[in-house]
Amino acid sequence: MLVMGEVHTGLLQNSGEISESTCRQVLALMAGETVRVSRRPIVHALSPERLTGVDCALPTASRSRVRGVGTVMSRCAVTGGRVAQGSSYVRVVRSEADRRLPWSHYLARPGVVEVLGKAKAADLAEGFTGDSAPGGTGGACLNLGAVSGRFLDLVQASPLLDRRAPFKIPRTSLRWVAETGEPSIRFTLHTEQERTLRLTHPGPFTPAVVDLCEDLATHDWLLTSLLVIVERARIGGTQGAQAVARLAPAIDHLMHLWMPAARVEEWLTPFWESLERRPGFSRQWRSLVDRVRDQVAMNTLALLNATAEAGRR
Amino acid sequence: MLIFAISDKGGTGRSVTGTNIAYRHALQGNDVCYLDFDFGSPTAGAIFSVSAVARGTRENGLHHYLRGECPLPRRVDVWTESDREGLRARPPGAGRLVLLPGSEGGGELSALTDEVVGRCVQLLGRLDEEFDLCVVDVSAGRSFTAELVLAATVRMPAIPFRWLVFHRWTRQHIIAADGLVTGADGLLDVGTRFGHDPEDLRDRIRFVRTAVLEPDAAELVGLRDEQRAWLSACDSELRELAGRHGVGRTAMLGKIPLDPVLQWREQLITDEDVLASKIANAETAAAFEDLAKKIVDDSAWEGL
Ligand SMILES: Nc1ncnc2c1ncn2[C@@H]1O[C@H](COP(=O)(O)OP(=O)(O)OP(=O)(O)O)[C@@H](O)[C@H]1O
Ligand SMILES: [Mg+2]
Numbered sequence: 001m002l003v004m005g006e007v008h009t010g011l012l013q014n015s016g017e018i019s020e021s022t023c024r025q026v027l028a029l030m031a032g033e034t035v036r037v038s039r040r041p042i043v044h045a046l047s048p049e050r051l052t053g054v055d056c057a058l059p060t061a062s063r064s065r066v067r068g069v070g071t072v073m074s075r076c077a078v079t080g081g082r083v084a085q086g087s088s089y090v091r092v093v094r095s096e097a098d099r100r101l102p103w104s105h106y107l108a109r110p111g112v113v114e115v116l117g118k119a120k121a122a123d124l125a126e127g128f129t130g131d132s133a134p135g136g137t138g139g140a141c142l143n144l145g146a147v148s149g150r151f152l153d154l155v156q157a158s159p160l161l162d163r164r165a166p167f168k169i170p171r172t173s174l175r176w177v178a179e180t181g182e183p184s185i186r187f188t189l190h191t192e193q194e195r196t197l198r199l200t201h202p203g204p205f206t207p208a209v210v211d212l213c214e215d216l217a218t219h220d221w222l223l224t225s226l227l228v229i230v231e232r233a234r235i236g237g238t239q240g241a242q243a244v245a246r247l248a249p250a251i252d253h254l255m256h257l258w259m260p261a262a263r264v265e266e267w268l269t270p271f272w273e274s275l276e277r278r279p280g281f282s283r284q285w286r287s288l289v290d291r292v293r294d295q296v297a298m299n300t301l302a303l304l305n306a307t308a309e310a311g312r313r
Numbered sequence: 314m315l316i317f318a319i320s321d322k323g324g325t326g327r328s329v330t331g332t333n334i335a336y337r338h339a340l341q342g343n344d345v346c347y348l349d350f351d352f353g354s355p356t357a358g359a360i361f362s363v364s365a366v367a368r369g370t371r372e373n374g375l376h377h378y379l380r381g382e383c384p385l386p387r388r389v390d391v392w393t394e395s396d397r398e399g400l401r402a403r404p405p406g407a408g409r410l411v412l413l414p415g416s417e418g419g420g421e422l423s424a425l426t427d428e429v430v431g432r433c434v435q436l437l438g439r440l441d442e443e444f445d446l447c448v449v450d451v452s453a454g455r456s457f458t459a460e461l462v463l464a465a466t467v468r469m470p471a472i473p474f475r476w477l478v479f480h481r482w483t484r485q486h487i488i489a490a491d492g493l494v495t496g497a498d499g500l501l502d503v504g505t506r507f508g509h510d511p512e513d514l515r516d517r518i519r520f521v522r523t524a525v526l527e528p529d530a531a532e533l534v535g536l537r538d539e540q541r542a543w544l545s546a547c548d549s550e551l552r553e554l555a556g557r558h559g560v561g562r563t564a565m566l567g568k569i570p571l572d573p574v575l576q577w578r579e580q581l582i583t584d585e586d587v588l589a590s591k592i593a594n595a596e597t598a599a600a601f602e603d604l605a606k607k608i609v610d611d612s613a614w615e616g617l
Contacts (some may be wrong), residue, residue: 010442137322146384153435156442163441168344170443232342234406 005089008146009221010171017081060143061126073111086151131194174217207266315474321489326523337605339410345446351452355415362397374416410433422457433465486572519566567604574596
C-alpha cells in the first residue's frame with residue numbers, strides 16, 4: 001500500500017568528529033553484524049538493522065481505527081563522523097488474514113506491518129504526515145518517531161563519545177511517506193524541528209528510497225542548523241569579532257559536510273534535483289556559506305587594518 | 314549544563330529564583346529550558362505568565378511523561394506563549410526560553426522505578442543536546458523527585474550538572490539547608506548510595522540565600538538605631554551560624570535581596586519593571602543576572 005518512515009537527525013555528542021573506526025564501534029548495535037561504511041565522497045557509516053514488534057493503531061486522517069501488526073525496521077547512521085541519525089520505517093500491506101497471526105509470521109517479514117481490516121492508503125498517508133500526526137506527544141498510535149528517537153539516543157549515549165559537543169542544537173525529524181505511481185515529491189516544513197516528505201516513485205519500493213529520505217534529512221538538518229548558528233551570530237547587530245566567534249562552530253564542524261545526493265541511487269536523483277529547483281536546498285546553503293565566509297573575510301581585513309594602523313603609529 | 318534547584322523548606326523562593334535565573338540566562342544569549350519537576354505544585358507556568366499552564370498542564374506534563382503516559386512532554390515557548398506583553402517577544406540576542414510544565418493535579422512521584430529513571434535519563438540527555446542550560450525545580454525537601462535526579466545523573470556521567478540549595482536567611486533555614494545536604498537521607502547520603510562520589514557531589518552543590526534583607530538596605534532607613542543595631546547583631550550571628558554549618562560565604566553562590574514586587578507576587582523581574590515602571594529594585598535584577606552568570610562560571614565552582 002505505502003511505506004512510511006521517520007528520520008531523526010542530530011549533532012553527534014562529541015567534541016570533534018569521530019574516526020571511521022570509532023563510527024564502526026559506536027554503531028555496532030548488534031554483535032556479529034557489521035557496520036556498513038562508505039568513504040566517498042564523505043564517510044558514511046550505517047548500523048545493522050533492528051526490528052521492533054508492534055501491534056497498535058495506525059495514524060489515519062479520518063480518525064478511523066486501523067490496526068496494524070508487524071515489525072518496524074530501524075537503524076542508525078553517522079555521516080562525516082559528525083551527524084547522527086536514527087531512522088525507522090514500515091512497509092504497510094493488507095493482511096491476507098482477518099485476525100492476528102503467530103509472531104513467526106511477522107518475523108519472517110521484517111519491516112512489514114500488516115493492516116487488519118479496511119484501510120485506505122491515502123487516509124494513512126495523510127494521517128501520518130498531516131498536522132495532527134503522532135509527532136511529539138500524541139497517544140497510543142504507531143509512533144515511528146519515538147522508535148527513531150530512541151535509536152538516536154543509543155548512539156548519543158555511547159561511552160565512546162565525550163558528550164562535549166561544540167554547540168547546542170536541536171534534533172530535527174523528517175516524517176516521510178513513499179508510494180508507487182507518477183513521480184512527485186513534496187517537502188514541507190512544519191514547526192522549527194518537524195518536516196514531512198511525500199514521495200511517489202515509479203516502480204516498487206526498495207531500500208534505496210530510505211537512503212534518499214535519510215540523505216534529505218541529513219541535509220535539511222545541516223541547513224536548519226547553519227541557519228540557527230547564523231541567527232545566533234547576530235551579524236550586523238554585534239561586533240564583527242564576536243559574530244565571527246559565534247560562526248566558528250559552523251566553519252569547524254558543518255560547512256564541509258554538504259554532499260547532496262551522495263548516497264542516492266541513480267534512478268532517485270531526479271527527486272533531489274527537483275528539490276534543488278524548489279525549495280532550492282543548495283542555493284540557500286551556498287548563500288549562507290558565502291555569508292559566513294564574507295563575515296570572516298571582513299573581520300580579517302579589519303584586523304589587518306588595525307594592525308597596520310598600530311604599526312604606523 | 315543541568316541545574317537542579319532544591320530547598321529544604323517550602324516557600325523559600327526556589328521557583329521564583331530558579332525561573333528568574335533561567336530568564337536572565339536566556340537574555341544573556343543562551344538557549345534555556347526550565348523543567349517543573351515540583352509535581353506537588355507545578356506553578357512555574359504562573360511565574361512565566363503562561364496562563365494556559367499556570368497550574369501545570371492537563372495533558373503531556375512532565376509527570377505524565379515520567380509515568381510513561383506520553384512519548385514526550387509538552388513544551389511551552391515562553392517568548393511566544395507568555396501573556397505578559399514584555400515577555401512576548403524574544404529580545405534581540407536572547408536565546409530560546411522553553412518551559413516544560415508539570416502535570417496539573419499530578420501529585421508527588423509515588424515510587425522510583427527503573428523505567429521512571431530511564432525516562433528521566435532520556436529526557437535530560439536529549440535536552441542537554443539542544444539547550445545550554447536546563448533548570449530543574451526539584452521541589453522541597455527529601456523526595457522521590459530528588460532521588461530520581463540523583464539516580465539519573467549517575468547514569469549520565471558525561472553530562473555536567475550542579476545543584477543549588479535555596480534557603481532564607483534565618484536560623485531555621487540555615488540549619489535545614491545544611492541538613493538537606495549533609496544530614497541523614499540528605500543529598501550526599503542518597504547520592505552516595507546511588508553511586509555518586511561524595512566529594513565530587515559536594516563540589517557540585519552551592520547555596521543561594523533568598524529574600525535577604527541587608528542591615529544597610531534602603532528599606533531599613535526609617536528604623537530606630539536600636540532596631541538597626543539589633544538586626545546587625547542578628548546578621549553577624551547568622552553569618553557565624555552559616556559558617557559553622559557549611560552554608561557560609563565559600564559555599565554560597567549568591568544572594569537575592571528581598572524585593573517588594575516578589576513579596577507581593579511570584580513573577581519574573583524584567584528590566585522594564587526596574588527601569589520603566591520602577592516597581593522592582595535594580596539590585597534584585599542585578600542579583601539574578603549575576604547568579605545567571607555564576608551558575609556556569611567554573612571559577613565560582615572550584616573545590617571548597
Ligand atoms: N527575593 C524575594 N523577595 C521577596 N519575596 C520573595 C523573594 N523570592 C521569593 N519571594 C516570595 O516568596 C514566596 C515563595 O517563593 P516561591 O514560590 O518561589 O518558593 P518555593 O520555594 O518555590 O515554594 P514551594 O516549595 O511552595 O514551591 C513567594 O510569594 C515569592 O514571591
Ligand atoms: Mg515552588
